[in-house]
Amino acid sequence: MILVTLQDVYKDYIMAKTRVPVLKGVNLQLAAGEMACLMGPSGSGKTTVLNIIGGIDFADRGRVSVYNQDLQAMGDKQLSAFRNKTLGFIFQYFNLIPVLTAFENIEYPLVLQRVGKKERRRRVEAMLEAVGLSAVKNHRPDELSGGQRQRVAIGRALITRPKLVIADEPTGNLDHRTGKAIMELMKEMNEKEKTTFIFATHDPMVSSYTRRVLHLLDGAIVKEEKA
């Protein structure tokens, strides 16, 4: 089953009153259960592609379909609910809510879905166990290490059992060993839950975990490797 389709996606940014083309006809398909990785030099448009797939940025032209939904046609309200239910996000800087504990950060997407308190507790505890954070569940982000923070972020992204997880440089702020452990965790989730992952990275270690590597250069996919 095809989960993500980008077809002839174009995107310009206006910078200092001049149009700067960033995506110049991106074509891409992701099948459900896949793990894929976007690589390319800084500024090549990796984050932009991920944002468009994630419904937090918009193409100027082309077709964007995720889980059979035409994202270009959705309103903000619908799109927010879609992101909450169908997608998970992992960021380079973890982006946890600083005033919430590890437990509460992971719980948050379920609160948005109005899942009952008991059910939430059960699922969050299980997730804390799965990402190995049960011991620090009541700690706030500033009391956690980088690796632990990214585990919280993974827990938060996966707690809703999303169809697709979008991770933009998930190891960008972690040392090599911690990064590897994080990738192991996501690989495990991919295998167990069949969750689809798409990464953007500069790090060959990350791409070593994915079967597909898409090379982005100057706003277009120029090469694809499949293992």
Next chain:
Amino acid sequence: MTLFLALRNLFRNKRRTMLTLTAITTGIMALVLFDGFVRYTLWGLQESTIRNGLGHLQLATAEEYFTTGNFDPFSYLFTDPEEITKKLKVLPEVREVIPQVTFSATLAGAEKSGIVMVQAVPAELSHSLLSFRNIIDGRDFTAADRYRVILARGVAEKIGARVGDTLTMMAVTRNGGLNAADLEVIGIASLGLRELDNIQVYLDLPTAMDFLDITSVPLLIAVLEKTEYTGEVQRAITQRFKPQLDQALVVKAWEELADYYRQVQEFYRSLLRIVRFIIMLVVIFTIVNTMTMAVLERTREIGTLRAIGTQKTGIIGLFLAEGFWIGFFGGVSGILMGLAGASFINTVLGGIYIPPPPGMAEGYQAFFEPAFATVWQNLLLATAVSVLASIYPALKGVKMKIAEALRYL
């Protein structure tokens, strides 16, 4: 969840939150104190107005008496004042019903003379009607005094009279003729209100009736146990007693007759509105500033919350909730500080001396008596204003594009 998250966000930048709370606290405290001061002052003016001869309710035979009656009391005499008095005194709220004649007269001393307003009530009842009258020289009436007079201080100065002097009073009587009589000055009184101090003199009622050649009075004054009963008793009179009478009756409450009180009240109310407006502007400015900073600081966090599915309304709600808490806590602490300040001034300092306001003859010791209702109003005001002031920053926060907010470091 929103309220809870907002509460925690309040503690993120403690210094800024403290500054904002201090601003609101100070503003609300000032409002509570000022309100307490105004209430006490108006209450003082109200009581001195009522107990300087106005009474709580005035009963006459016609509406016109209240405008022209002093020049022609004879056209408005009750046919049977006793009947009305008896009926009113049955009400437990009514302490006293006092027959009164007022008329204008010329009062002449050895060298100077002047126009005065004569108020005459029975000597034995004068105390409850004129309890704010302060005899500063000489003595008050006894029931046996006839053809004796008490002068307000300003009148005594104007015509150069002292206790023991004999003055000549001239006025028109019932049959239209001019009558004159000699009066011995037995006392000089201070009334507190300058407008009365310069014009008022007092007689006992039998002397006045004898002098004017009348056997009835044009006015009955009801003094009540408490000022709060005024409206209630007024309704009772017009609805219950008036239909039973075969004489004409008009009832006026003190507030309708006290022009000066109403002016002062209006003045203070406007002042209070202006002060409240200014304080609310300060609160709005502070909140907008604080919240704008909070929104800016949390740009990436807003982007994150939106990315993981929070609706725009959720983000707005978060900042409005934060505004709510700031307003609420600031309001509560402002009220507590205001009440503490008021009781400190009242008990430890024993009030604050206020020099004579315009129209008043004397300064006074002001106490601060904030009312329960206005205290809650101030809390509501602080909370509402700070929620409203958070709208603009919250909208700014939610207007940002998510992808751009996430790039913000």
